[in-house]
Amino acid sequence: MNNINFCFALFFALSHIVGVSLAWNDSRYVHPICTPFECGNLGLIGFPMNNMSLTDCGFYTVKNCSGQPKIQLSREKELWFDVVAISQANVIHIDDQELQKRITARDCTILDDLALPMSSLSSLSTDNNLTMYHCTDKPIDALPLFISSFSCPGYYTYINTSASPNCPTSKSKFVVPVRPIGPNNSAVEFTSNFQLQVTISLPCQQCLQRGGRCSDTQGYIVCEGKNTKSRKVEPNISPKIWAFALGMLISIIVIFVIFIIFIIFIIFIIFIICNKTKGMSNKNKINEIIGRYSIHTPKRYTYSKLKKITDSFKNKLGQGGFSSVYKGKLPNGCEVAVKLLNECTENGEDFMNEVVSITRTSHVNIVNLLGFCYEQGKRALVYEYMPKGSLDKYIFHRGQQKENEEVLDWKMLHSIVMGVARGLEYLHQGCNTRILHFDIKPHNILLDDDFCPKISDFGLAKQCKARESHVSMTGAKGTAGFMAPEVMYRNFGKISHKSDVYSFGMLVLEMVGERKRPHELGVGEISKEEYFPDWIYKDLGRSGIDGAHWWGRTEEEQEMARKMIIVGLCCIQTLPEDRPSITDVVAMLEGSVDDLQIPAKPTLFGPPAIFLHPSSSSSSPSSL
Incomplete structure (x- = not known):
């Protein structure tokens, strides 16, 4: 136990020493702290806003304070919006008439201009928004954005915005502000009048609390200010201690990797045993369900029998996202259609649902199920042709x-x-x-x-x-x-x-x-x-x-x-x-x-x- 505690203590000390040494070697130029400034009707505003004379101080630049103030949300774009108010809670209220004209004109470039910028320092959010994807080719699982008399090729959205985009060649996810309309807010439209909440990232907030100023340097957050000025101190650690600590660290990593491999092996064995047991359980389960709920019991076929009926699945009638349909002939000469479900189907719920639903029916306008196959990942339905x-x-x-x-x-x-x-x-x-x-x-x-x-x-x-x-x-x-x-x-x-x-x-x-x-x-x-x-x-x-x-x-x-x-x-x-x-x-x-x-x-x-x-x-x- 003492050895284990010593190893953890040594590992913690090593990590701390490395961090401290990196900090000692950090000697960046220290800038003055940002100061608030007056901007016409907006009143006194400060960080994270800045004016044209202090462009390196904040994240969002405000100009034209003597007239209609304008704000730049992203320094990567020369794009300015009319701003009517900025609250002390960092809520930016934008109402841009020129933007509204472009929306009315159905200008597709507004999609890129309305996209809310993101950075490691801060983010912008709004209560009403629409998540979109821009793909060079049509995604398989997406729905095209539809705006009456307003079509933007290559832009898509999803019913479920948590769905993963499936763009064949490229993808670009972004969020745009919208306004709810219609009964019960059932639809949305683009808007030029919206409010944005500025959220400062946690590392940047900690920097501000120490009296510093945070900036983004090649993707890394840098905290600068009078209370964060770096100092250089030479570490006094002998080479033997470093060698011993490195050896202990490598030993711990090796032991951890061996332990993980052992756990994966045990899980694999359990998975194989459970899979076989589950296969037998599902087989008995579907027999019980069909016998309990169905009006008539369809014939059960083996997969080898289906291969014989369809001549090894040669004559394909059609193919969908989850199944393929093949033409076949029963021994009595009756022509059938065999619907073979893909093996990647996660479970048999949809399969059993279809079997039970159809076998409960008997009507001239409902397709007749003649049989099915259910064995070790092979699922198929045999219908009248x-x-x-x-x-x-x-x-x-x-x-x-x-x-x-x-x-x-x-x-x-x-x-x-x-x-x-x-x-x-x-x-x-x-x-x-x-x-x-x-x-x-x-x-x-x-x-x-x-x-x-x-x-x-x-x-x-x-x-x-x-x-x-x-x-x-x-x-x-x-x-x-x-x-x-x-x-x-x-x-x-x-x-x-x-x-x-x-x-x-x-x-x-x-x-x-x-x-x-x-x-x-x-x-x-x-x-x-x-x-x-x-x-x-x-x-x-x-x-x-x-x-x-x-x-x-x-x-x-x-x-x-x-x-x-x-x-x-x-x-x-x-x-x-x-x-x-x-x-x-x-x-x-x-x-x-x-x-x-x-x-x-x-x-x-x-x-x-x-x-x-x-x-x-x-x-x-x-x-x-």
């Missing part, structure tokens, strides 16, 4: 169909919309346990030989009791562009079956909107960044729904189109309570269009609000 593929192929690739390939007319579109609505109604009302899908989109609507739609991909589905009005959810789940506002921002309301209704409405409007956009609109009439329900409202505002003849060529087609438009617009209302239930949606689609009215435009649309443009997917597409 849908020869027509997914709906997105017919609405997103219009004009690219192969020769003799069918094109969806208005009657077929209406039939598909009815089928999806009835499938959702079954999930919400027809099961003993209500199933919420949370990922309704064209990629997850599959079509059989007769173009009968079937809802697929239940990986994000949640189950709840039929009488429960809402469910809890951690994080935003679903596909951007089809997610309801309350799924991304909780202040819009509680998450419920109305979230699926919103996704359904966006699906319907995608189907209707794609009938015109690719080949009937003139060049430049609509930009690719425009949120497409906006241009539907604009078109209806110009000609009225009865005058928009492009919706259909016959009276019957026009009636079906008008009905789908109105139903879609009703479903995408911002607040959940303003949307109809899926049962009401089915009744609206089956009823007369004369009984329907165009709803008010949702509050999320319209300039100059900033919100996340729904264009990237957080869930893998399924093409079974």
